[in-house]
Amino acid sequence: MTRGCCRAVLLMLLLSPLTGIAAPRVITLAPHLAELVAAVGGADHLVGVSRYSDHPPEIRGLPSVGDAFQFNEEQILTLRPTLVLAWGGGTPLSEIQRLRALQLPVEIIEVQRLPEVAAAMRRIGQLLGRAEAGREAAEAFEQRLEALRVRTGRPVAVFYQVSESPLYTLSDAHVASDVIRWCGGRNVFADAPVIAPQVSREAVLAARPELLLYSSPTGERPWRRLEAIPAVAQRQLHHIPADWLTRPGPRLLLGTERVCDHVSAVRSARSVPVDSPPGQAAGQ
Structure with missing residues:
Protein backbone atom coordinates (compact mmCIF):
# COMPACT_ATOMS: atom_id res chain seq x y z
CA MET A 1 0.00 0.00 0.00
CA ALA A 147 -1.64 36.30 47.22
CA LEU A 148 1.92 36.44 45.85
CA ARG A 149 1.62 39.65 43.85
CA VAL A 150 3.93 42.54 44.77
CA ARG A 151 2.70 45.98 43.70
CA THR A 152 4.99 48.42 45.55
CA GLY A 153 8.67 49.15 46.10
CA ARG A 154 11.70 49.56 43.87
CA PRO A 155 11.94 46.54 41.53
CA VAL A 156 14.71 44.03 42.11
CA ALA A 157 16.99 43.59 39.08
CA VAL A 158 16.85 39.91 38.08
CA PHE A 159 18.84 37.86 35.58
CA TYR A 160 17.36 34.49 34.62
CA GLN A 161 19.85 32.08 33.06
CA VAL A 162 18.22 29.44 30.86
CA SER A 163 21.52 27.80 29.88
CA GLU A 164 25.11 28.52 30.83
CA SER A 165 27.04 27.49 27.70
CA PRO A 166 26.04 29.13 25.48
CA LEU A 167 24.56 31.74 27.78
CA TYR A 168 20.85 32.25 27.11
CA THR A 169 18.13 34.15 28.92
CA LEU A 170 14.48 35.10 28.23
CA SER A 171 12.96 38.42 27.23
CA ASP A 172 9.67 40.01 28.20
CA ALA A 173 7.99 38.01 25.41
CA HIS A 174 8.18 34.91 27.66
CA VAL A 175 5.90 34.26 30.61
CA ALA A 176 8.95 33.78 32.88
CA SER A 177 9.53 37.52 32.65
CA ASP A 178 5.96 38.05 33.79
CA VAL A 179 6.70 35.89 36.84
CA ILE A 180 9.65 38.12 37.71
CA ARG A 181 7.54 41.25 37.33
CA TRP A 182 4.67 39.73 39.35
CA CYS A 183 7.05 39.21 42.28
CA GLY A 184 8.35 42.78 42.22
CA GLY A 185 11.36 42.11 40.06
CA ARG A 186 12.68 43.53 36.79
CA ASN A 187 14.06 41.27 34.11
CA VAL A 188 17.33 42.95 33.11
CA PHE A 189 16.95 41.64 29.54
CA ALA A 190 13.23 42.26 29.21
CA ASP A 191 13.74 44.50 26.18
CA ALA A 192 15.73 42.00 24.12
CA PRO A 193 14.39 41.77 20.55
CA VAL A 194 13.95 37.97 20.59
CA ILE A 195 12.23 35.70 23.09
CA ALA A 196 15.42 33.78 24.01
CA PRO A 197 18.46 36.00 23.43
CA GLN A 198 22.03 34.79 23.72
CA VAL A 199 23.95 37.21 25.94
CA SER A 200 27.54 37.68 27.08
CA ARG A 201 28.91 37.62 30.61
CA GLU A 202 29.97 41.22 30.01
CA ALA A 203 26.36 42.16 29.32
CA VAL A 204 25.27 40.52 32.57
CA LEU A 205 28.01 42.37 34.45
CA ALA A 206 26.82 45.65 32.95
CA ALA A 207 23.20 44.89 33.91
CA ARG A 208 24.22 44.45 37.58
CA PRO A 209 21.46 42.05 38.64
CA GLU A 210 20.68 41.87 42.36
CA LEU A 211 19.26 38.36 41.95
CA LEU A 212 20.56 35.65 39.63
CA LEU A 213 18.32 32.66 38.91
CA TYR A 214 19.39 29.63 36.89
CA SER A 215 17.63 26.55 35.54
CA SER A 216 20.32 23.86 35.77
CA PRO A 217 21.68 22.59 39.12
CA THR A 218 25.21 23.72 38.21
CA GLY A 219 24.19 27.08 36.76
CA GLU A 220 25.99 29.19 39.35
CA ARG A 221 29.49 27.98 38.43
CA PRO A 222 30.32 30.71 35.86
CA TRP A 223 29.49 33.44 38.35
CA ARG A 224 31.05 32.43 41.67
CA ARG A 225 34.13 34.69 41.36
CA LEU A 226 32.42 37.68 39.75
CA GLU A 227 31.89 39.72 42.91
CA ALA A 228 31.28 42.86 40.83
CA ILE A 229 27.78 41.51 40.23
CA PRO A 230 25.58 42.48 43.21
CA ALA A 231 23.80 39.11 43.16
CA VAL A 232 27.14 37.32 43.53
CA ALA A 233 28.43 39.67 46.21
CA GLN A 234 25.23 39.20 48.23
CA ARG A 235 25.05 35.42 47.57
CA GLN A 236 21.73 35.78 45.80
CA LEU A 237 22.20 33.00 43.23
CA HIS A 238 19.44 30.40 43.23
CA HIS A 239 18.37 27.36 41.25
CA ILE A 240 14.77 27.02 40.06
CA PRO A 241 13.76 23.92 38.06
CA ALA A 242 13.40 24.88 34.41
CA ASP A 243 9.90 23.44 34.06
CA TRP A 244 8.64 25.75 36.82
CA LEU A 245 9.40 28.86 34.77
CA THR A 246 9.66 27.86 31.12
CA ARG A 247 6.49 25.77 30.78
CA PRO A 248 3.43 28.06 30.71
CA GLY A 249 1.22 25.73 32.72
CA PRO A 250 0.04 25.00 36.26
CA ARG A 251 3.53 24.60 37.73
CA LEU A 252 4.27 28.25 36.99
CA LEU A 253 2.71 28.75 40.39
CA LEU A 254 5.57 26.80 42.01
CA GLY A 255 8.08 28.91 40.11
CA THR A 256 6.31 32.11 41.10
CA GLU A 257 6.35 31.14 44.77
CA ARG A 258 10.08 30.42 44.61
CA VAL A 259 10.92 33.60 42.67
CA CYS A 260 8.85 35.73 45.05
CA ASP A 261 10.69 34.24 48.03
CA HIS A 262 14.05 35.15 46.53
CA VAL A 263 12.96 38.64 45.49
CA SER A 264 11.64 39.22 49.00
CA ALA A 265 14.99 38.16 50.48
CA VAL A 266 16.81 40.71 48.32
CA ARG A 267 14.40 43.43 49.41
CA SER A 268 14.99 42.53 53.05
CA ALA A 269 18.77 42.61 52.58
CA ARG A 270 18.55 46.12 51.14
CA SER A 271 17.34 47.46 54.49
CA VAL A 272 20.24 45.94 56.44
CA PRO A 273 23.32 48.20 57.00
CA VAL A 274 26.40 47.15 55.06
CA ASP A 275 28.44 46.51 58.24
CA SER A 276 25.74 44.35 59.87
CA PRO A 277 26.83 40.89 61.01
CA PRO A 278 26.01 37.91 58.74
CA GLY A 279 22.48 36.54 59.18
CA GLN A 280 20.83 39.82 60.21
CA ALA A 281 18.99 40.07 56.87
CA ALA A 282 17.34 36.75 57.61
CA GLY A 283 16.21 37.95 61.00
CA GLN A 284 18.87 36.08 62.97
Missing part, protein backbone atom coordinates in the same frame (compact mmCIF):
# COMPACT_ATOMS: atom_id res chain seq x y z
CA THR A 2 1.37 3.41 -0.96
CA ARG A 3 1.92 6.16 1.62
CA GLY A 4 -0.87 8.27 0.09
CA CYS A 5 -3.30 5.38 0.09
CA CYS A 6 -2.45 4.52 3.70
CA ARG A 7 -3.13 8.11 4.75
CA ALA A 8 -6.47 8.08 2.91
CA VAL A 9 -7.55 4.92 4.70
CA LEU A 10 -6.54 6.40 8.08
CA LEU A 11 -8.48 9.56 7.33
CA MET A 12 -11.55 7.52 6.40
CA LEU A 13 -11.32 5.64 9.68
CA LEU A 14 -10.95 8.91 11.57
CA LEU A 15 -14.09 10.36 10.06
CA SER A 16 -16.20 7.24 10.52
CA PRO A 17 -18.71 7.19 13.42
CA LEU A 18 -17.24 6.29 16.81
CA THR A 19 -20.05 4.23 18.26
CA GLY A 20 -19.92 3.58 21.98
CA ILE A 21 -17.13 6.12 22.63
CA ALA A 22 -18.41 9.19 24.45
CA ALA A 23 -15.27 10.40 26.21
CA PRO A 24 -13.01 12.95 24.49
CA ARG A 25 -9.79 11.67 22.95
CA VAL A 26 -7.19 14.40 23.32
CA ILE A 27 -3.74 14.93 21.83
CA THR A 28 -1.55 17.75 23.11
CA LEU A 29 1.23 19.30 21.01
CA ALA A 30 3.34 20.72 23.85
CA PRO A 31 4.24 19.44 27.34
CA HIS A 32 2.51 22.28 29.22
CA LEU A 33 -0.76 21.55 27.41
CA ALA A 34 -0.78 18.02 28.80
CA GLU A 35 -0.26 19.52 32.26
CA LEU A 36 -3.19 21.88 31.74
CA VAL A 37 -5.43 19.00 30.66
CA ALA A 38 -4.43 17.07 33.79
CA ALA A 39 -5.03 20.15 35.97
CA VAL A 40 -8.72 20.11 35.07
CA GLY A 41 -8.99 16.38 35.72
CA GLY A 42 -8.69 15.33 32.10
CA ALA A 43 -5.56 13.15 32.16
CA ASP A 44 -7.64 10.06 31.37
CA HIS A 45 -8.75 11.70 28.12
CA LEU A 46 -5.19 12.00 26.79
CA VAL A 47 -4.34 9.52 24.05
CA GLY A 48 -1.19 11.18 22.72
CA VAL A 49 1.31 13.84 23.77
CA SER A 50 4.37 15.64 22.45
CA ARG A 51 7.93 14.65 23.26
CA TYR A 52 9.19 15.60 26.75
CA SER A 53 5.68 15.46 28.24
CA ASP A 54 6.58 14.03 31.65
CA HIS A 55 4.19 15.60 34.13
CA PRO A 56 2.09 14.42 35.84
CA PRO A 57 3.82 11.01 36.03
CA GLU A 58 0.77 9.05 34.82
CA ILE A 59 1.07 10.47 31.29
CA ARG A 60 4.66 9.35 30.72
CA GLY A 61 3.67 6.12 28.97
CA LEU A 62 1.44 7.78 26.40
CA PRO A 63 2.38 7.70 22.70
CA SER A 64 4.54 10.61 21.54
CA VAL A 65 3.32 12.22 18.32
CA GLY A 66 6.42 14.38 17.77
CA ASP A 67 8.26 17.29 19.29
CA ALA A 68 6.84 20.77 19.76
CA PHE A 69 7.46 21.75 16.12
CA GLN A 70 7.00 18.70 13.90
CA PHE A 71 4.48 15.90 14.21
CA ASN A 72 3.74 12.42 12.89
CA GLU A 73 0.44 12.93 11.11
CA GLU A 74 -0.20 9.25 10.47
CA GLN A 75 0.25 8.41 14.14
CA ILE A 76 -2.07 11.25 15.11
CA LEU A 77 -4.72 9.92 12.72
CA THR A 78 -4.28 6.40 14.11
CA LEU A 79 -5.00 7.69 17.63
CA ARG A 80 -8.35 9.08 16.38
CA PRO A 81 -8.43 12.26 18.49
CA THR A 82 -11.63 14.22 18.99
CA LEU A 83 -9.53 17.22 20.07
CA VAL A 84 -5.97 18.37 19.32
CA LEU A 85 -4.56 21.16 21.48
CA ALA A 86 -1.91 23.33 19.84
CA TRP A 87 0.49 25.75 21.52
CA GLY A 88 -0.31 29.33 20.56
CA GLY A 89 2.95 31.04 19.72
CA GLY A 90 4.85 27.75 19.69
CA THR A 91 3.25 25.20 17.38
CA PRO A 92 4.15 26.29 13.83
CA LEU A 93 1.18 27.64 11.90
CA SER A 94 2.11 25.36 9.01
CA GLU A 95 1.66 22.31 11.25
CA ILE A 96 -1.69 23.57 12.53
CA GLN A 97 -2.89 24.14 8.96
CA ARG A 98 -1.70 20.69 7.91
CA LEU A 99 -3.61 19.02 10.74
CA ARG A 100 -6.74 21.04 10.04
CA ALA A 101 -6.49 20.06 6.38
CA LEU A 102 -6.88 16.48 7.60
CA GLN A 103 -10.14 17.62 9.22
CA LEU A 104 -8.71 17.25 12.71
CA PRO A 105 -10.30 19.51 15.35
CA VAL A 106 -7.38 21.71 16.42
CA GLU A 107 -7.80 24.29 19.20
CA ILE A 108 -5.06 26.83 19.91
CA ILE A 109 -4.25 27.54 23.56
CA GLU A 110 -2.03 30.56 24.17
CA VAL A 111 -0.42 31.60 27.46
CA GLN A 112 1.77 34.71 27.31
CA ARG A 113 1.07 36.12 30.77
CA LEU A 114 0.52 34.55 34.19
CA PRO A 115 -3.25 35.24 34.45
CA GLU A 116 -3.73 33.49 31.11
CA VAL A 117 -2.93 30.14 32.75
CA ALA A 118 -6.28 30.32 34.54
CA ALA A 119 -8.01 31.34 31.31
CA ALA A 120 -6.48 28.29 29.62
CA MET A 121 -7.80 26.04 32.38
CA ARG A 122 -11.30 27.41 31.89
CA ARG A 123 -11.13 26.97 28.12
CA ILE A 124 -9.77 23.43 28.27
CA GLY A 125 -12.39 22.52 30.87
CA GLN A 126 -15.10 23.68 28.48
CA LEU A 127 -13.59 21.78 25.54
CA LEU A 128 -13.47 18.56 27.58
CA GLY A 129 -16.97 18.91 28.96
CA ARG A 130 -15.48 19.60 32.38
CA ALA A 131 -16.36 23.28 32.70
CA GLU A 132 -16.91 23.11 36.47
CA ALA A 133 -13.56 21.40 37.06
CA GLY A 134 -11.88 23.96 34.82
CA ARG A 135 -13.48 26.82 36.71
CA GLU A 136 -12.45 25.40 40.10
CA ALA A 137 -8.86 24.80 38.99
CA ALA A 138 -8.68 28.32 37.53
CA GLU A 139 -10.05 29.98 40.66
CA ALA A 140 -7.65 28.08 42.93
CA PHE A 141 -4.74 29.12 40.70
CA GLU A 142 -5.88 32.76 40.68
CA GLN A 143 -6.28 32.92 44.45
CA ARG A 144 -2.80 31.57 45.15
CA LEU A 145 -1.31 33.77 42.46
CA GLU A 146 -2.93 36.97 43.70
Whole structure:
Protein backbone atom coordinates (compact mmCIF):
# COMPACT_ATOMS: atom_id res chain seq x y z
CA MET A 1 0.00 0.00 0.00
CA THR A 2 1.37 3.41 -0.96
CA ARG A 3 1.92 6.16 1.62
CA GLY A 4 -0.87 8.27 0.09
CA CYS A 5 -3.30 5.38 0.09
CA CYS A 6 -2.45 4.52 3.70
CA ARG A 7 -3.13 8.11 4.75
CA ALA A 8 -6.47 8.08 2.91
CA VAL A 9 -7.55 4.92 4.70
CA LEU A 10 -6.54 6.40 8.08
CA LEU A 11 -8.48 9.56 7.33
CA MET A 12 -11.55 7.52 6.40
CA LEU A 13 -11.32 5.64 9.68
CA LEU A 14 -10.95 8.91 11.57
CA LEU A 15 -14.09 10.36 10.06
CA SER A 16 -16.20 7.24 10.52
CA PRO A 17 -18.71 7.19 13.42
CA LEU A 18 -17.24 6.29 16.81
CA THR A 19 -20.05 4.23 18.26
CA GLY A 20 -19.92 3.58 21.98
CA ILE A 21 -17.13 6.12 22.63
CA ALA A 22 -18.41 9.19 24.45
CA ALA A 23 -15.27 10.40 26.21
CA PRO A 24 -13.01 12.95 24.49
CA ARG A 25 -9.79 11.67 22.95
CA VAL A 26 -7.19 14.40 23.32
CA ILE A 27 -3.74 14.93 21.83
CA THR A 28 -1.55 17.75 23.11
CA LEU A 29 1.23 19.30 21.01
CA ALA A 30 3.34 20.72 23.85
CA PRO A 31 4.24 19.44 27.34
CA HIS A 32 2.51 22.28 29.22
CA LEU A 33 -0.76 21.55 27.41
CA ALA A 34 -0.78 18.02 28.80
CA GLU A 35 -0.26 19.52 32.26
CA LEU A 36 -3.19 21.88 31.74
CA VAL A 37 -5.43 19.00 30.66
CA ALA A 38 -4.43 17.07 33.79
CA ALA A 39 -5.03 20.15 35.97
CA VAL A 40 -8.72 20.11 35.07
CA GLY A 41 -8.99 16.38 35.72
CA GLY A 42 -8.69 15.33 32.10
CA ALA A 43 -5.56 13.15 32.16
CA ASP A 44 -7.64 10.06 31.37
CA HIS A 45 -8.75 11.70 28.12
CA LEU A 46 -5.19 12.00 26.79
CA VAL A 47 -4.34 9.52 24.05
CA GLY A 48 -1.19 11.18 22.72
CA VAL A 49 1.31 13.84 23.77
CA SER A 50 4.37 15.64 22.45
CA ARG A 51 7.93 14.65 23.26
CA TYR A 52 9.19 15.60 26.75
CA SER A 53 5.68 15.46 28.24
CA ASP A 54 6.58 14.03 31.65
CA HIS A 55 4.19 15.60 34.13
CA PRO A 56 2.09 14.42 35.84
CA PRO A 57 3.82 11.01 36.03
CA GLU A 58 0.77 9.05 34.82
CA ILE A 59 1.07 10.47 31.29
CA ARG A 60 4.66 9.35 30.72
CA GLY A 61 3.67 6.12 28.97
CA LEU A 62 1.44 7.78 26.40
CA PRO A 63 2.38 7.70 22.70
CA SER A 64 4.54 10.61 21.54
CA VAL A 65 3.32 12.22 18.32
CA GLY A 66 6.42 14.38 17.77
CA ASP A 67 8.26 17.29 19.29
CA ALA A 68 6.84 20.77 19.76
CA PHE A 69 7.46 21.75 16.12
CA GLN A 70 7.00 18.70 13.90
CA PHE A 71 4.48 15.90 14.21
CA ASN A 72 3.74 12.42 12.89
CA GLU A 73 0.44 12.93 11.11
CA GLU A 74 -0.20 9.25 10.47
CA GLN A 75 0.25 8.41 14.14
CA ILE A 76 -2.07 11.25 15.11
CA LEU A 77 -4.72 9.92 12.72
CA THR A 78 -4.28 6.40 14.11
CA LEU A 79 -5.00 7.69 17.63
CA ARG A 80 -8.35 9.08 16.38
CA PRO A 81 -8.43 12.26 18.49
CA THR A 82 -11.63 14.22 18.99
CA LEU A 83 -9.53 17.22 20.07
CA VAL A 84 -5.97 18.37 19.32
CA LEU A 85 -4.56 21.16 21.48
CA ALA A 86 -1.91 23.33 19.84
CA TRP A 87 0.49 25.75 21.52
CA GLY A 88 -0.31 29.33 20.56
CA GLY A 89 2.95 31.04 19.72
CA GLY A 90 4.85 27.75 19.69
CA THR A 91 3.25 25.20 17.38
CA PRO A 92 4.15 26.29 13.83
CA LEU A 93 1.18 27.64 11.90
CA SER A 94 2.11 25.36 9.01
CA GLU A 95 1.66 22.31 11.25
CA ILE A 96 -1.69 23.57 12.53
CA GLN A 97 -2.89 24.14 8.96
CA ARG A 98 -1.70 20.69 7.91
CA LEU A 99 -3.61 19.02 10.74
CA ARG A 100 -6.74 21.04 10.04
CA ALA A 101 -6.49 20.06 6.38
CA LEU A 102 -6.88 16.48 7.60
CA GLN A 103 -10.14 17.62 9.22
CA LEU A 104 -8.71 17.25 12.71
CA PRO A 105 -10.30 19.51 15.35
CA VAL A 106 -7.38 21.71 16.42
CA GLU A 107 -7.80 24.29 19.20
CA ILE A 108 -5.06 26.83 19.91
CA ILE A 109 -4.25 27.54 23.56
CA GLU A 110 -2.03 30.56 24.17
CA VAL A 111 -0.42 31.60 27.46
CA GLN A 112 1.77 34.71 27.31
CA ARG A 113 1.07 36.12 30.77
CA LEU A 114 0.52 34.55 34.19
CA PRO A 115 -3.25 35.24 34.45
CA GLU A 116 -3.73 33.49 31.11
CA VAL A 117 -2.93 30.14 32.75
CA ALA A 118 -6.28 30.32 34.54
CA ALA A 119 -8.01 31.34 31.31
CA ALA A 120 -6.48 28.29 29.62
CA MET A 121 -7.80 26.04 32.38
CA ARG A 122 -11.30 27.41 31.89
CA ARG A 123 -11.13 26.97 28.12
CA ILE A 124 -9.77 23.43 28.27
CA GLY A 125 -12.39 22.52 30.87
CA GLN A 126 -15.10 23.68 28.48
CA LEU A 127 -13.59 21.78 25.54
CA LEU A 128 -13.47 18.56 27.58
CA GLY A 129 -16.97 18.91 28.96
CA ARG A 130 -15.48 19.60 32.38
CA ALA A 131 -16.36 23.28 32.70
CA GLU A 132 -16.91 23.11 36.47
CA ALA A 133 -13.56 21.40 37.06
CA GLY A 134 -11.88 23.96 34.82
CA ARG A 135 -13.48 26.82 36.71
CA GLU A 136 -12.45 25.40 40.10
CA ALA A 137 -8.86 24.80 38.99
CA ALA A 138 -8.68 28.32 37.53
CA GLU A 139 -10.05 29.98 40.66
CA ALA A 140 -7.65 28.08 42.93
CA PHE A 141 -4.74 29.12 40.70
CA GLU A 142 -5.88 32.76 40.68
CA GLN A 143 -6.28 32.92 44.45
CA ARG A 144 -2.80 31.57 45.15
CA LEU A 145 -1.31 33.77 42.46
CA GLU A 146 -2.93 36.97 43.70
CA ALA A 147 -1.64 36.30 47.22
CA LEU A 148 1.92 36.44 45.85
CA ARG A 149 1.62 39.65 43.85
CA VAL A 150 3.93 42.54 44.77
CA ARG A 151 2.70 45.98 43.70
CA THR A 152 4.99 48.42 45.55
CA GLY A 153 8.67 49.15 46.10
CA ARG A 154 11.70 49.56 43.87
CA PRO A 155 11.94 46.54 41.53
CA VAL A 156 14.71 44.03 42.11
CA ALA A 157 16.99 43.59 39.08
CA VAL A 158 16.85 39.91 38.08
CA PHE A 159 18.84 37.86 35.58
CA TYR A 160 17.36 34.49 34.62
CA GLN A 161 19.85 32.08 33.06
CA VAL A 162 18.22 29.44 30.86
CA SER A 163 21.52 27.80 29.88
CA GLU A 164 25.11 28.52 30.83
CA SER A 165 27.04 27.49 27.70
CA PRO A 166 26.04 29.13 25.48
CA LEU A 167 24.56 31.74 27.78
CA TYR A 168 20.85 32.25 27.11
CA THR A 169 18.13 34.15 28.92
CA LEU A 170 14.48 35.10 28.23
CA SER A 171 12.96 38.42 27.23
CA ASP A 172 9.67 40.01 28.20
CA ALA A 173 7.99 38.01 25.41
CA HIS A 174 8.18 34.91 27.66
CA VAL A 175 5.90 34.26 30.61
CA ALA A 176 8.95 33.78 32.88
CA SER A 177 9.53 37.52 32.65
CA ASP A 178 5.96 38.05 33.79
CA VAL A 179 6.70 35.89 36.84
CA ILE A 180 9.65 38.12 37.71
CA ARG A 181 7.54 41.25 37.33
CA TRP A 182 4.67 39.73 39.35
CA CYS A 183 7.05 39.21 42.28
CA GLY A 184 8.35 42.78 42.22
CA GLY A 185 11.36 42.11 40.06
CA ARG A 186 12.68 43.53 36.79
CA ASN A 187 14.06 41.27 34.11
CA VAL A 188 17.33 42.95 33.11
CA PHE A 189 16.95 41.64 29.54
CA ALA A 190 13.23 42.26 29.21
CA ASP A 191 13.74 44.50 26.18
CA ALA A 192 15.73 42.00 24.12
CA PRO A 193 14.39 41.77 20.55
CA VAL A 194 13.95 37.97 20.59
CA ILE A 195 12.23 35.70 23.09
CA ALA A 196 15.42 33.78 24.01
CA PRO A 197 18.46 36.00 23.43
CA GLN A 198 22.03 34.79 23.72
CA VAL A 199 23.95 37.21 25.94
CA SER A 200 27.54 37.68 27.08
CA ARG A 201 28.91 37.62 30.61
CA GLU A 202 29.97 41.22 30.01
CA ALA A 203 26.36 42.16 29.32
CA VAL A 204 25.27 40.52 32.57
CA LEU A 205 28.01 42.37 34.45
CA ALA A 206 26.82 45.65 32.95
CA ALA A 207 23.20 44.89 33.91
CA ARG A 208 24.22 44.45 37.58
CA PRO A 209 21.46 42.05 38.64
CA GLU A 210 20.68 41.87 42.36
CA LEU A 211 19.26 38.36 41.95
CA LEU A 212 20.56 35.65 39.63
CA LEU A 213 18.32 32.66 38.91
CA TYR A 214 19.39 29.63 36.89
CA SER A 215 17.63 26.55 35.54
CA SER A 216 20.32 23.86 35.77
CA PRO A 217 21.68 22.59 39.12
CA THR A 218 25.21 23.72 38.21
CA GLY A 219 24.19 27.08 36.76
CA GLU A 220 25.99 29.19 39.35
CA ARG A 221 29.49 27.98 38.43
CA PRO A 222 30.32 30.71 35.86
CA TRP A 223 29.49 33.44 38.35
CA ARG A 224 31.05 32.43 41.67
CA ARG A 225 34.13 34.69 41.36
CA LEU A 226 32.42 37.68 39.75
CA GLU A 227 31.89 39.72 42.91
CA ALA A 228 31.28 42.86 40.83
CA ILE A 229 27.78 41.51 40.23
CA PRO A 230 25.58 42.48 43.21
CA ALA A 231 23.80 39.11 43.16
CA VAL A 232 27.14 37.32 43.53
CA ALA A 233 28.43 39.67 46.21
CA GLN A 234 25.23 39.20 48.23
CA ARG A 235 25.05 35.42 47.57
CA GLN A 236 21.73 35.78 45.80
CA LEU A 237 22.20 33.00 43.23
CA HIS A 238 19.44 30.40 43.23
CA HIS A 239 18.37 27.36 41.25
CA ILE A 240 14.77 27.02 40.06
CA PRO A 241 13.76 23.92 38.06
CA ALA A 242 13.40 24.88 34.41
CA ASP A 243 9.90 23.44 34.06
CA TRP A 244 8.64 25.75 36.82
CA LEU A 245 9.40 28.86 34.77
CA THR A 246 9.66 27.86 31.12
CA ARG A 247 6.49 25.77 30.78
CA PRO A 248 3.43 28.06 30.71
CA GLY A 249 1.22 25.73 32.72
CA PRO A 250 0.04 25.00 36.26
CA ARG A 251 3.53 24.60 37.73
CA LEU A 252 4.27 28.25 36.99
CA LEU A 253 2.71 28.75 40.39
CA LEU A 254 5.57 26.80 42.01
CA GLY A 255 8.08 28.91 40.11
CA THR A 256 6.31 32.11 41.10
CA GLU A 257 6.35 31.14 44.77
CA ARG A 258 10.08 30.42 44.61
CA VAL A 259 10.92 33.60 42.67
CA CYS A 260 8.85 35.73 45.05
CA ASP A 261 10.69 34.24 48.03
CA HIS A 262 14.05 35.15 46.53
CA VAL A 263 12.96 38.64 45.49
CA SER A 264 11.64 39.22 49.00
CA ALA A 265 14.99 38.16 50.48
CA VAL A 266 16.81 40.71 48.32
CA ARG A 267 14.40 43.43 49.41
CA SER A 268 14.99 42.53 53.05
CA ALA A 269 18.77 42.61 52.58
CA ARG A 270 18.55 46.12 51.14
CA SER A 271 17.34 47.46 54.49
CA VAL A 272 20.24 45.94 56.44
CA PRO A 273 23.32 48.20 57.00
CA VAL A 274 26.40 47.15 55.06
CA ASP A 275 28.44 46.51 58.24
CA SER A 276 25.74 44.35 59.87
CA PRO A 277 26.83 40.89 61.01
CA PRO A 278 26.01 37.91 58.74
CA GLY A 279 22.48 36.54 59.18
CA GLN A 280 20.83 39.82 60.21
CA ALA A 281 18.99 40.07 56.87
CA ALA A 282 17.34 36.75 57.61
CA GLY A 283 16.21 37.95 61.00
CA GLN A 284 18.87 36.08 62.97
